[in-house]
Amino acid sequence: MTASISASLLDWYDANARDLPWRLPPGVPLPDDADWPYRVWLSEVMLQQTTVAAVKPYFARFTALWPSVDALAAASDDDVMAAWAGLGYYSRARNLVKCARAVAERGGFPATEAELRALPGLGDYTAAAVAAIAFGKPAVVVDANVERVVARLFAIDAPLPGARKAIRAAAATITPEKRAGDFAQAMMDLGSQVCTGKAPRCLLCPLADACKGRKAGEPARLPVKPPKKAVPERHGTAFWITRRQGREVWLVTRPGTGMLGGMRALPDDGWSARADGSGAPPLAGDWRVLGAVRHGFTHAHLTLEVRALESEGQPPGEGQWWAVARIGEAGLATLFARAAALALAGA
């Protein structure tokens, strides 16, 4: 019974697998090549909480700039952070570099789930995914897609996150010894294309006959999720400080932890997800209000006012003058890229 589930799913995958830049076609043996685990790992980290469409151009750029884990390990933090700009969850990029250096140091990626799990930025999901997809290990790979598919398949009604243990145990019963990587990716393809959150396409599902959630009537209500918290509204100010008739702008590097940590940015008034900014500019002067940018984070919505000043002196603290013509290469996170766009439009 459970064996027939994995067999049905793999048959479906053989016919319906998505063609993705980091993926082998179904059934193709694992390459005996050190760059293969690197590409799997890189794609998995990029895909954490991030859509396939968003990842594609970043994966292409990273693999062109740094074709191997050794190349990435040798890159500067600044270059990697700048290349990650716009993808979000920047702690991933900070951990990416740490992980690359650790892996280069030990001479390649480890092949076991436990060793992978000990690397920076690899949690339960990513360690299992790399073990299965890069090394063919029969690891139990559970992401949000698998949670949804399994909760429905076995009609697990307990609410998340409490249901995770039961979901994982159920997932383990259908994980095959062979083609573990294909199986993991098949579950994720099924979850993203067929067993979708809102309107599952049960008529196209290779597991419909076995699905207890479908039998029970309302597969779309599973898995049961906890109520969502309200997202606070915050206000802050960013400062566009120029010299040389607006040809250079003052940029800072944000602290290594916290929001947009380690990213180059415009100076601001200390706003955070927890509190509004002070509004206080870093320099006295005749500031011009250029407008505001609205930006949604996971746990706060921000209105960022943008003020501009052509300055004689240097602002206090660490920072650098950056050619405005090259602002696109500064590696600004989307929030500050929008603020910069506003400044350039109003200049």
Added chain:
DNA sequence: AAAACGTGGGT
């Protein structure tokens, strides 16, 4: 254990 941590696309 709960909260922090980005962004863009879909509905």
Added chain:
DNA sequence: TACCCAAGTTT
């Protein structure tokens, strides 16, 4: 428009 949420990890 507003809300949802996607191949999660860290503290």
